[in-house]
Amino acid sequence: MALSRRTGRSRLTIALLVITSITVLTLDFRDSAVVSGARDVAARVFSPLRGVAETATDPIANAWNGITGYDDLERENEELRAIIDEMRGERVRDADAAEQLAGLLDQLDIEWVGDIPTATARVIAGPGSNFSRSIEIDKGSDHGLKVGMPVVNGAGLVGKLVQVTERRAHVMLITDPDFAVGVRLVDSGVTGTAAGTGEGKPLVVDTGLEAGTEVKEGTPITTSGSDRSAFPGFIPVGTVVDTRAGSGGLTVELVVEPLVDTSRLAFLTVLLWEPAR
């Protein structure tokens, strides 16, 4: 008797808790201000504590990563040296091309990424769990950062800011399934929408191109920067690695390898740019 009453009560408890969880999940999907407000408050309250804990545990984390990643680092170092040599040459050529492009865009009164003020930030924390894809950087609203601003590094588009507190900000990565950006194929000028499909996986670009249209492998794509776009134009995004039939088979879908390796980010640049309203 006592046992069955207890079982009944715990079923009621679990039912209530499950319903509450599903309700907040639903709220979050509707982009409720309550949820983002609560997250902001939690991040703000927790931030000093985390700062202290991170400083205190830095030696442990560094030692562990040094031990487990030493071989990788050595090999990577050699590869990077080779790449740097190659890039030194390219930089000279690129600088010349950029100069010419900036001049032309200026004449046409088009905004150029190189003119946008930026803030450089250090990645202070990767995803807090195995399933979360956002990362945290050490700059916040004190440095002029705002939600929605694009984040890049030397290779190209990394993501955008989704949460900003005084001294920290969360970056949603380009590979996140919730991430979408207007893009343009560099050679043909065809525009489309690129969306993330998950960490370590390529982006998928829905172009609206008719089925059967040939798109060359290796074609670079950049942000489109069209009117009302959430990103300025000409930020490198990735290169086309495959084409396949889109849903319904009427259009072509492009599989795009992002230029940025989102699993290894150390320093990022936030473009202090907001879309025109």
Added chain:
Amino acid sequence: MTPAGPLVIAARTSLLLVVALTFQLSVAARVEVFGVQGDVMMLIAAMAGLAAGPDRGAVVAFATGIAFDLMLQSPFGLSALVYVIVAYVVGSLQDTVLRAAWWIPSATAAIGSVFGVILYGVVGTIVGRQLLDPMLLRIAAIVAVLNALAAPLVLPAVRWATDTRDSVRARAIMR
């Protein structure tokens, strides 16, 4: 010893969650094992079910999940939902266990973690996160091993927070 009141338990649980969350975000998140992070929050949920039973365990697990969800950018409420179910299942199974063997906390932590990680993948995929891939199995396996190792340390903390002594032994004596 007199049992702690609800306010004391709430305060102790909050303290436990703050410490666990700090550890998760500052240490576990930065110290990866074969590319996988430890998951202390999942461990707390499983140990809450073991220590406090399906009823109170699920409440502690819910608080743990909500606290974790607040700090992440993943769907809000997803961890809470998964942890509640993990704690309830662990708590219900614990009710049927009469022996208090030394390996029970570790075994519970391992099984609870595998179940929890896979459940997270399934529910996450239902809400549009595409988490069902081979990586999920690797996460489940590594989190299970790490949590099995950490369980003997975490269980006493959860027992202290929820003011539950070794409940298996206590019930055995009562019967």
